[in-house]
Every structure is written in C-alpha cells, then in structure tokens.
Amino acid sequence: MLLFTNARLIDPDTGRDESGALLVENGQIKELFYGGNPDLGVKTYDCGGNCLAPGIVDIGVKVCEPGERHKESFRTAGLAAAAGGVTTMVTRPDTIPTVDTPETLEFAKARGAEMSVVRIAQMASLTKARAGREMVEMGFLKDAGAVAFSDGDNVVADTKVLGRAMTYARSLGALVMGHPQEANMSNGAAVTSGKFASLRGLPGVSTMAERMGLERDLALVEMTGVAYHADQISCAAALPALRRAKDAGLDVTAGVSIHHLTLNALDVGDYRTFFKVKPPLRDEDDRLAMVEAVAEGLIDIICSMHTPQDEESKRLPFEEAASGAVGLETVLPAAMRLYHAGALDMPTLWRAMSLNPAQRLGLPGGRLGEGDPADLVLFDPDAPFVLDRWSLKSKSKNTPFDGQRLQGRVLKTYVGGREVYSL
Amino acid sequence: MSFRAKHLLGIEHLAPDEITALLDLADQYVDLNRRDVKHSEVLAGLTQINMFFENSTRTQASFELAGKRLGMDVMSMAMQASSVKKGETLIDTALTLNAMHPDLLVVRHPHSGAVNLLAEKVNCAVLNAGDGRHEHPTQALLDALTIRRAKGRLHRLSVAICGDIAHSRVARSNILLLGKMENRVRLVGPATLMPSGIAEFGVEVFEDMREGLEDVDVVMMLRLQKERMDGGFIPSEREYYHRYGLDPEKLSFAKDDAIVMHPGPMNRGVEIDGTLADDINRSVIQEQVEMGVAVRMAAMELLVRARRSSPREVLA
Numbered sequence: 001m002l003l004f005t006n007a008r009l010i011d012p013d014t015g016r017d018e019s020g021a022l023l024v025e026n027g028q029i030k031e032l033f034y035g036g037n038p039d040l041g042v043k044t045y046d047c048g049g050n051c052l053a054p055g056i057v058d059i060g061v062k063v064c065e066p067g068e069r070h071k072e073s074f075r076t077a078g079l080a081a082a083a084g085g086v087t088t089m090v091t092r093p094d095t096i097p098t099v100d101t102p103e104t105l106e107f108a109k110a111r112g113a114e115m116s117v118v119r120i121a122q123m124a125s126l127t128k129a130r131a132g133r134e135m136v137e138m139g140f141l142k143d144a145g146a147v148a149f150s151d152g153d154n155v156v157a158d159t160k161v162l163g164r165a166m167t168y169a170r171s172l173g174a175l176v177m178g179h180p181q182e183a184n185m186s187n188g189a190a191v192t193s194g195k196f197a198s199l200r201g202l203p204g205v206s207t208m209a210e211r212m213g214l215e216r217d218l219a220l221v222e223m224t225g226v227a228y229h230a231d232q233i234s235c236a237a238a239l240p241a242l243r244r245a246k247d248a249g250l251d252v253t254a255g256v257s258i259h260h261l262t263l264n265a266l267d268v269g270d271y272r273t274f275f276k277v278k279p280p281l282r283d284e285d286d287r288l289a290m291v292e293a294v295a296e297g298l299i300d301i302i303c304s305m306h307t308p309q310d311e312e313s314k315r316l317p318f319e320e321a322a323s324g325a326v327g328l329e330t331v332l333p334a335a336m337r338l339y340h341a342g343a344l345d346m347p348t349l350w351r352a353m354s355l356n357p358a359q360r361l362g363l364p365g366g367r368l369g370e371g372d373p374a375d376l377v378l379f380d381p382d383a384p385f386v387l388d389r390w391s392l393k394s395k396s397k398n399t400p401f402d403g404q405r406l407q408g409r410v411l412k413t414y415v416g417g418r419e420v421y422s423l
Numbered sequence: 424m425s426f427r428a429k430h431l432l433g434i435e436h437l438a439p440d441e442i443t444a445l446l447d448l449a450d451q452y453v454d455l456n457r458r459d460v461k462h463s464e465v466l467a468g469l470t471q472i473n474m475f476f477e478n479s480t481r482t483q484a485s486f487e488l489a490g491k492r493l494g495m496d497v498m499s500m501a502m503q504a505s506s507v508k509k510g511e512t513l514i515d516t517a518l519t520l521n522a523m524h525p526d527l528l529v530v531r532h533p534h535s536g537a538v539n540l541l542a543e544k545v546n547c548a549v550l551n552a553g554d555g556r557h558e559h560p561t562q563a564l565l566d567a568l569t570i571r572r573a574k575g576r577l578h579r580l581s582v583a584i585c586g587d588i589a590h591s592r593v594a595r596s597n598i599l600l601l602g603k604m605e606n607r608v609r610l611v612g613p614a615t616l617m618p619s620g621i622a623e624f625g626v627e628v629f630e631d632m633r634e635g636l637e638d639v640d641v642v643m644m645l646r647l648q649k650e651r652m653d654g655g656f657i658p659s660e661r662e663y664y665h666r667y668g669l670d671p672e673k674l675s676f677a678k679d680d681a682i683v684m685h686p687g688p689m690n691r692g693v694e695i696d697g698t699l700a701d702d703i704n705r706s707v708i709q710e711q712v713e714m715g716v717a718v719r720m721a722a723m724e725l726l727v728r729a730r731r732s733s734p735r736e737v738l739a
Contacts, residue, residue, distance in 0.1 A: 195620030199435070201535035201557030201592060204619055271536030315514055317534035319555070 001025045002417070005037040007047035007378070012054070012351035013367035022052060024374040027416035031370060047378055050411060053350050054366050055087025055118075055375035056331065057357040059148075059177075059255060060231055061306040062324070063089070065111055066104070067096025072308040072395045077328065078116030080393040082421035084329040085377030085410040086304070087118050090361060093125040094152035100125040100136045102144040109145060117420040118413075119375070121147045121361060126165050126176060132156040135165040142174050147361045150177035150231065153278045153323075155213060157183040163220050170226040175361065177229045180214035180238065181279065190319050191280045192265050200271065202318060207235035207286065210279060214238045218245045221252060229360060230254040233299055234279050236289035243298060253360050254298070256290050257305035258327055262334045263287070263400060273314045273321035274400045277305070291343045294352055301360065302352040304331040308396030326394045330401045336381050336408030346381075374417035383409040426725040430542045430549040433558035434599040442600065446568050446577070449714070449721035453568075456492070456717055465724055467494030469526040474516070475552070476502040476532040481687060481712070482552055482562075486529045489719035495527070513537060514544050521545040527723055530554075535592075548726040550719075556592050562686055563596035565718040567604070569711050570641055573682050578605045583635050583677070585611040586645035586667060586694050589618045589656075593686045594645055598626060611635030612667060615656045632667050636676040644669050644685045647694050660693050670696040674705070682707045 004022045009032065011017075020034040023042070058081070064072040081089050091108065093099035099108055105122055112120035124146035128134045131154075138149060149169060156162040156178075169176045186205040191197045193204030214230060218241055221228045233242060233254045245252045259277055264284045268275045275281060282290075293299040307324025314321050327334075335353065338344045344352075358366025365372045389402040413421035425440045434442075455461060471490040475483050483499060490497040502516070511519075513532075520528065521544070528549045530538045535555030542549040553559040571577040582601050588594045588610050601608050608626040610617065621628055629635030636642060647663065657663045669683065683699065683706045691697035700706050 193619035195623040198589075198618035198620050198624075199595065201555050201595060206619070270539050312512070315512070315540075317513065317532070317537035317540055317555075319534050319536075 001030070001042040003040055003042050003044040004052055004378075005044050005046050006049055007052035008049060009034065009368060010051055010053040010346045010350050011368040012347045012355040013369060015347045017346045019049070022368065024417045027374055027418070029368060029370055029372050029374050032368060050378055050380045051346065052376060052378050053346070054354040054368055055377050055413065055415065056085050056353045057088040057090065057361075057363065057366055058086045058304050058306065058328065058331065059090040059301060059357050059361070060092055060303045061089040061328065062092045062094060062308060063112075064095065064308055066107065070395070071310050074112045074115035074120070076393060076395045077306070078118050080326070080328040081116075081118045082413045082415075083393050083410060085332045085379060085413055086328050087375035087377070087413065087415050088121060088358070088363060089116070089118060089328075090121045090123060090147060090357070092152050093123050093150065094130060094154070098125045098129050099123070100128050100130070102137065102140040105141055105144045105146060118415050121363060123148045123150050123177065125149065126151045127156060127161065130154040132158055132161060135161070135168060138168055138172055138174055142172055147363070148175040148177045148229065151179070153179045155179055155181050155183040159216060159220070162217075163224060166220050166224040166226040166228075170224050173227070175227045175229060177231050178217045180210050180217055180230050180233065182209040182212040185209035185212070186279070189280065190276060191268060192282050194265070194283065196265050196268070200268070205280070207237045207282065210235050211237040211241060215241045218250065218252065221245065221250050222248070225251070227251040228253075229301075232257050232260065232279060232305065233293070234260040234290065235282050235286045239289065239293055239298060246298070253300040253356070255301040255303050256294065256299050257303055258331045258334045259305065259325055259400060260287065261290055261294070261302065262337050267400065268318075271318040273316065273318055274325060274398050274402065276318060276321055276323050277307075277325055278323040291338060295344055295348060300352065300356045302331070302335065302349070303357070304328055308394055309398045310396055314398055324398070326392065326396055326399050328394065329392050330387065330399055330406070332377070332379060332410055333406035333408040334401065336406070339381060340407055374414055376414040377410055378412040379408060379410045381408050383407065385409060426729055428726065428729060431560050431722050431726060432539055432542060432549065432551045434560050434563050434596045434603070435558065437560075437603070439603050442564070442567065442603065445564060445718070445721050445725055446571060448725065449564070449568050449717040452717035452720040453714065456713070461492050462494065463492060464494045466490075466727055469495045469727065470524065471495045471497045471527040471529065471723070472520055472523075472525045473497065473499040473529045474502050474520065474531070475499070476530070476537070477553070478503065479531055479552070482531065485712070485715045486552060486719055489716050489723060490527070492716070493720055493723060513541060517541045517544050521547065526727060548730055550722060550726065553592055556590055556595070558596045559592040560596050561715070561719050561722055562593045563600040564722065565711055565714040566597055566643065566684060566686070567600055568714045568718055569684065569707050570682070572710070572714075573707055574640060580640040581607045581609065581638065582641040582643060583609040583611050583639040584643045584645065585632065585635065585669065587616045587648050588612055588621075588645070589616045590648045591645050597643065598624060609635050609639060613657060632673050633676045636673060639677045640681055642669065642674065642677055642681055642683050644683065644695050646686065646688065647690055664693055668692070668694055668696065669699060671699060674699065681705070684708065684711060687712070
C-alpha cells in the first residue's frame with residue numbers, strides 16, 4: 001500500500017482538479033481522498049502539491065520493431081514513454097514487415113511484454129502489407145489482441161476495398177482507424193499549400209484533401225455502421241463533416257497530434273525537416289480551430305504520433321526527407337503550453353490524453369477511479385526547461401521542440417502501481 | 424560596403440541597399456567585360472567549384488566565365504554523373520568538396536532548400552544557382568540590372584511576369600526583388616500555373632494577358648517548364664500560345680517603350696513569338712545574358728569581401 005499525499009488530483013472522468021490524496025493497493029487505485037490527507041498509517045509519498053493524473057494512453061506510437069530497431073525498439077520506446085508520462089503505448093502496424101498476420105502480432109506482443117516498462121496495446125493493419133488491396137485476417141488478429149485496424153498513413157485509396165473491410169470489421173465489432181486524406185491530391189506534398197509553401201518552393205497540399213478524405217470515410221461509416229476513429233484531424237475544413245457525423249449518431253471519434261495543436265506551418269522556417277510531419281503542419285487559424293475542437297470535445301483524442309526517424313533520413317532536402325517526429329517525451333510539456341495559454345484545462349487535457357483513448361479501445365483506466373489500474377503520472381506543470389534533443393530516451397532524436405523552452409516536467413510514472421520512471 | 428550576406432541563397436534575405444550595392448558593382452564589370460582584355464585579379468588565387476545537380480549549359484557557363492574573369496581557379500562538376508549516382512548524400516558530397524578548401528561553391532539543385540542545407544554544412548560562401556522552385560537569385564539580379572540600364576531606374580516601374588509562375592524559381596526571386604525595390608508587380612498566366620496563396624504576395628494577378636500587359640514598362644516572359652509538368656496544367660501548347668504567348672498584338676497593350684525579357688532558354692512559338700524575341704528595339708534578351716556574367720562577378724566579389732571583413736574569419 002502506498003498513499004500519495006498532498007497531490008493535485010486530476011480526474012478526467014469526474015472533471016475534478018482538486019488537492020487530495022490517493023491510495024494505491026495491489027497495483028490498483030484503492031481510494032481517493034479529496035480535500036485532505038488522511039493518516040492511514042501506511043507508507044506515504046508526499047507529492048508536494050504537484051499534479052497526479054492518470055497515465056497517458058497514446059494511440060499511434062511507432063516502435064519500429066520489427067524491422068528498424070536502429071530507430072526505436074520496445075525497450076527505448078518504453079523508457080521514453082515512461083519518461084513522458086505515457087503508461088500505455090498503442091502501437092502502429094507500419095513496421096517492416098507490417099503487423100498484418102497473427103504471427104507478426106504475436107512476435108511484437110512478446111517483444112513488447114519482455115522489453116517495455118509501460119503497457120502496450122497492438123494495432124494491426126487493415127489490409128495486407130498496408131497495400132490497400134486485400135483485407136487482413138481480422139478475426140484471428142482480433143483474437144490475438146489487436147485493439148484496432150489501421151493502415152497508418154497509407155490511405156486505402158480503393159473505396160470498394162475500404163468499404164468491404166469496414167463491413168467485415170463491423171461484423172466483428174472491430175475498430176477501424178483511418179487516415180483522412182484524398183490520396184491523389186496529397187501525393188508528393190511536403191507542406192500545406194499557401195503563401196509559405198509557394199515562397200519556399202515546396203509542393204503543397206490543400207487542407208481540402210483532408211476534408212475530402214474524411215467525407216469519404218464518414219460516408220462509408222454511415223453505409224457500413226463500423227466503429228471508426230480518424231487518426232489525425234488537423235484543419236478547420238474537416239470539422240463540419242466530423243460534427244455532422246457525430247450529430248447523426250455514427251460511431252465516430254477523432255484524434256489530433258500534439259504537433260498540430262502546438263506548431264504551425266511557419267515553424268518549418270528555412271527547411272527544418274524535423275517539422276515535416278504527416279499531414280503537414282497547418283496555418284495558425286487551423287491550429288487554433290483544433291485547440292477549440294478539443295476544448296468542446298469535437299476532437300476526442302490527443303496523441304503524440306510518435307514517429308522515430310534516424311539522422312540520415314532527416315538530413316536531406318525537405319522534399320526528400322522522411323516525415324514524422326518523436327513525441328512520447330514531449331507530449332506532456334507541449335500539452336502544458338495549451339494549459340498555460342489558458343486554452344485547455346487539466347481535466348479536458350486528460351480526457352483527451354487518457355480517458356477517451358482508453359475508452360475508445362476498451363482498455364481499463366484512463367481515470368482516477370477506485371479499482372482502476374494504478375497507471376499514474378506525477379508531474380510539475382510549471383517546471384521550466386530547455387529541451388535538448390540528445391537528452392531524449394528515444395533512440396531517434398527527431399523532435400521539433402529541440403532547443404525550445406517548455407514548461408511541465410514528469411517527476412514520476414507508475415504502471416500498475418510500480419514506479420517505472422523517476423526524474 | 425553595405426553588402427553583408429555570407430551566402431547568396433535567395434533574394435529573400437537581401438536588403439535593398441545590398442541589392443543596389445551589387446548592381447552598382449556589376450555595372451563596373453559590364454564595362455570590363457566589353458574591353459579586349461576581360462580580366463581582373465580581384466579574386467586571384469581563390470577557388471570556385473560549380474556543383475550542378477541539374478543540367479544547365481547557360482547558367483553554368485556564365486558562372487564559370489565570371490569566376491575566371493575574376494582570376495579564380497574554377498572547377499565545374501557534373502554532379503548527375505558522379506558520386507550522387509553511387510548513393511552518396513548531398514551533405515557528404517558537400518563535405519568532400521569542402522575539405523578541398525574552396526572559397527566559393529556555386530550550386531544548382533532540383534530540390535527547393537537543398538542549397539540552404541548545403542550552406543549550413545560548409546565553411547565557404549555558397550551561391551545559389553537555382554534550387555527547385557525556390558529561388559534563383561542571380562537571375563533576378565541580372566534582370567534587375569537589365570531593367571535599370573534600360574529604364575534608368577529600378578523603382579516605380581510596372582512589371583508583368585507572364586507564364587508558368589507556379590513552377591518558376593525565376594518568378595519567385597523576381598517577385599521578391601522587384602517588391603523590395605518598390606515596383607508594381609503583375610503576374611499573368613492561367614490559374615493552373617499560379618502558385619497557391621498568391622493573393623498574399625502583394626502582387627496583382629491577371630488571367631487575361633491583354634489586361635495584364637496594359638501600360639506596363641517591362642514584360643518578363645517565363646519558360647513554359649515542360650519538364651516540370653506532371654500533365655494537365657494546360658490543354659495544349661497551341662492553346663497556351665494563343666492565350667499567353669507574347670506576340671506583337673498582345674505587346675501593343677504595354678507601354679510603347681516597354682522592354683521584353685526572357686530568362687532563356689526560349690520555346691519560340693510556345694511562350695514567345697520568334698520575331699519579337701529577336702526585335703532589337705523591344706527585346707533585351709541578349710543583354711540579359713551579358714548582364715548575367717557581370718552580376719555573377721559582382722556577387723562573387725561581394726561574398727568574398729563580406730567574409731573577409733567578418734571578425735570571425737581571419738584570412739592570411
């Protein structure tokens with residue numbers, strides 16, 4: 001038994017953000033004491049007024065295992081997650097080879113269980129080799145533990161294939177995660193079109209491509225009745241369609257990456273490839289619209305879209321450089337930017353980072369509820385620091401926040417009541 | 424000396440007084456280049472390496488001649504045929520050449536921003552000879568010099584840039600330069616060949632060529648970049664010529680003394696009428712080529728001088 005005293009408890013389920021104490025027993029949250037610090041005669045840990053919140057459940061982490069272990073492994077991703085307050089990594093299937101058979105899923109699962117200090121939930125691809133032609137063995141994969149089916153940022157361009165896969169997924173009660181994008185329009189694009197793209201001479205894509213992709217996917221959801229999660233919504237143009245689908249009662253949720261909430265297209269500056277992500281960073285108006293959409297709950301989930309890339313794949317001309325940014329260790333301090341800016345309060349942030357992703361995938365926890373697993377993050381929301389990318393625990397150091405001033409440090413992370421990280 | 428830039432990567436980071444200083448010096452080199460003995464020792468003993476990752480005969484020749492006339496040892500490398508094919512990265516290639524202690528690197532690359540990337544990794548002056556659709560600063564500077572000599576000034580002029588703006592680095596550099604020098608810039612071309620966000624560039628956009636050319640002082644034609652076309656930007660060459668090709672009839676909408684420019688190489692009968700291009704009363708296309716050498720000489724000299732006056736670099 002361990003009693004966390006003098007904590008600022010943040011529970012997205014009840015919306016409470018109050019001081020109190022929390023008792024952990026056998027890896028579970030046993031009891032909460034709002035407003036006081038009871039003397040239970042058990043071992044205590046004084047949180048010193050810092051925030052104690054449910055651990056982050058991060059949908060869409062790329063671990064690079066199997067296939068690219070030089071970029072990231074289950075061990076390093078786990079350490080990075082723990083250092084970032086992420087207690088469950090929901091891993092992407094876009095590895096080499098793709099996680100598209102029960103066998104590869106079993107391999108990844110075994111590696112994860114052996115090497116990672118945080119929990120792992122696996123996603124599998126929707127089509128074989130993410131090629132968009134034949135659906136995977138969804139039934140076997142679901143039985144083997146796949147929590148969702150996604151082709152990552154490969155859009156299933158053939159609408160008939162996607163429709164059938166969705167129909168099949170619906171019959172199994174499986175969740176499909178889409179990447180809303182009109183594939184032909186976004187082909188070859190490196191940035192969002194507009195004045196900045198033109199000045200830099202970089203090929204751009206209109207935000208309309210995202211809207212079109214989402215409209216198509218949502219029409220198929222209406223047709224098939226499948227449970228659908230849009231991995232990343234990044235522009236205001238896509239929001240009306242999302243709102244219509246939710247108002248119509250479709251089983252739809254949407255995510256946004258922390259990068260699209262805290263950075264904009266101009267951050268690319270003079271061709272800084274660490275700011276090349278998919279979809280590309282948007283205009284400031286779009287960023288503000290995304291923050292607003294999270295605040296009102298239209299966008300349900302914030303993720304890090306952790307995508308490790310080695311130095312070589314980023315030290316290239318912008319168009320040729322690989323997309324993606326690591327995010328496990330920066331998602332919390334970046335989210336604190338939104339908190340300190342007064343845009344999102346703590347319970348709202350943790351609803352998007354813990355409760356909603358856990359509930360969408362049917363995982364326990366994501367909140368401070370009695371009987372829930374004691375997956376916890378203790379953090380100081382105000383602690384300032386300058387991020388040095390070489391201090392990251394990820395094997396890859398491709399963070400857009402390198403050298404930036406951030407506020408919010410993780411002090412301790414617990415998975416099932418066990419301490420997995422301490423500053 | 425008001426020229427402060429360490430590299431010439433684009434017009435974007437140049438100040439108007441730097442542009443003027445460069446053009447003033449280039450004027451002197453025009454005189455030198457018209458003499459029998461076209462040689463200066465101002466950069467004698469220095470080494471210039473030309474790295475062209477994209478084919479170019481004219482620009483490479485111009486840079487080569489400019490360096491030689493200033494007394495430099497000049498080496499031109501056809502990068503397409505070299506180690507790039509063997510999988511060497513751009514940065515490794517740059518570092519290899521950097522180890523040979525060049526004083527100037529002249530780089531052309533098919534990708535926007537590639538020259539910026541390279542400039543970060545070497546410790547000599549880098550001159551952008553065109554990168555992707557981004558910038559081609561010496562082209563804009565030679566165009567500016569041509570205009571200034573023809574019109575007697577480089578401000579309060581109305582300049583129409585016509586054609587494939589979307590794929591043109593020449594257009595970007597010219598829009599920036601002409602804007603910095605306080606001219607009115609008009610862009611003329613089909614909507615499919617206009618870059619996105621064009622409304623925010625501080626220019627006027629015309630889809631009708633006659634309207635666009637009305638009362639302008641300068642008509643700047645662009646090459647229709649056929650090799651850049653994925654297809655589907657324009658219906659056909661002949662329709663393009665009909666609507667946007669510069670012929671005497673369309674030119675009659677411009678001022679009577681308007682000059683006609685083209686960065687070359689020209690597609691006669693696609694974007695410009697052949698006879699008009701050769702009309703010495705209107706066309707300054709040959710002068711542009713002449714100014715090119717002078718402007719490049721001036722740019723090289725100023726870059727080297729800016730480095731020499733830099734407190735961090737001590738030269739023997």
